[in-house]
Amino acid sequence: MARTSSAAAIERLRQQVDAVRLAGEAYDDEVVRTCALAAADTMQAIADKRASNEPVLALAANATDVELREARLRQSVRRGEAVYLPAWRETHTGMPNLLLRSALFAASHNPDEAVVEETIASQGDTSITLTGFRLTGYDKRVFAVCLNHYRQDHPLSAVRGDFKWIRISYWQFAKELGVEPGPNVYKAVRSSLIRLNAAHLRLRVKRRDIPLPRLIEVAFDDGHDAAAPANSLVKGGDVIAFRVLDSMANLFGPQEWTAVSEVALHDFTGLQAWLASFYSTHARPYPLQVSDLWRYSGVVCDLREFRRRLKSALEKLQGEDVPPAIRVEGYEMKGTTITVMLERWTNS
Structure with a gap:
């Protein structure tokens, strides 16, 4: 990922800080020296402020592992030429809010339908366009x-x-997906990886274009072509090779990503799964238009039917077997709006 113009500007500003501070320390006149050092401190504060607003925090090439670990608690980080996603705790997966608050991963069952430059409904001052499946x-x-x-x-x-x-067998991928390995699972994983590999996005967030060539890049070492028929034999020991490009780091800025629990990701399907991920990205309750949730979720039905499905999904997420982190405590529909309350919000 090439350095952005804003990152380059921050680096130039820091170089100017060093120059002003060095020049100030060389003055014999105490008043001039004090003013110059104060100016350097002000410029340093400006540079730090700008850097904190960047999605990818740039550390010095010789930054220690401790510095790197601490910085990754908040956002994605560059150290030298290496770029890292944030670090999240076990039993969770860090994912961009932009994608979870949209219809990109729709709560519907229509894979393999090709689209070109299709606008994906998303929440807030954002724009997502998809070409692919x-x-x-x-x-x-x-x-x-x-x-x-x-x-x-x-x-x-x-x-x-x-x-x-990264190289991993289909068998191990199935285990990490939380399902029992088997031929049908391997085929489903392969088909999904092909769709993800083909997904080309154009993103704009808060009046800023975000370069993202594709979600992932995938190669298969099992001897089959990517366009092989669905009944092709895929074995558990066959290997998948994948990589995520460093442009993905632009979606993991401060407060722009969420560590979603594996339960929310893997233990539900359809609209329940989408709602569990969507509300994981929010920290408090507030009213939303039901019609907006309908668009963001990607559910294929009319609005009246969606209201029925929404109520049913939320009631299932209120079950005692649902973990408190994603359990719905209650919800209120008033006219065209709905307010959802999570249990973790009332207990925090």
């Missing part, structure tokens, strides 16, 4: 398994870099 909640689960391999110390891949691809 429509994606579903199952693709979100597969994508989460891929992202989780970058949770610790594995850097993202540079477009022209030589970072190794």
Whole structure:
């Protein structure tokens, strides 16, 4: 991922800070020296403020592992030429809010339908355009398994870099997906990876274009072509190679990503799964238009039917067997709006 113009501007500003501070310390006149050092401090504060607003925090090439770990608690980080996603705790997967608050991973069952420059409904001051195949909640689960391999110390891949691809067998991928390995699962995983590999997005967030060539890049070492028929034999020992490019780091800025529990990602399907992920990205209750949720979720039905499905999904998420972190405590529909209350919001 090439440095953005704003990152380059921050670096130039920091170089100017060093120059002003060095010049100030050389003055014999105490008043001039004090003013120059104060100016350097002000410029340093401006540079730090700008850097904190960047999605990818740039650390010095010789930053320590401790510095890197601490910085990754908040956002994605660059150290030298290596770019890392944030670090999240086990039993969770870090995912961009932008994608979870949209119909990209729709709560519907229409994969393999090709689209070109299709606008994807999304919440807030955002724009998503998809060229490729429509994606579903199952693709979100597969994508989460891929992202989780970058949770610790594995850097993202540079477009022209030589970072190794992550290699994993279909059997191990199924285990990480939380399902029993088997031929049908391997075929489903393969099909999902092909859809994710083909997904080309154009993103705009808060009046800023975000370059993202594709969600993942995938190669198969099982001897089958990507366009092989569905009944092709895929064995558990066959190997998948995938990598996530460092442009993905632009979606993991401060307060722009969420560590979603594996339960929310893998233990539900359809609208329930979408709602569990969507509300995981929010910290408090507030009213939303039901028609907006309808658009964001990607459910294919009329609005009246969606209201019925929405109530049913929320009531199931109120069950005692639902973990408190994502359990719905209650909801209120007033006219065209709905307010959902999660149990973790009332207990925090």
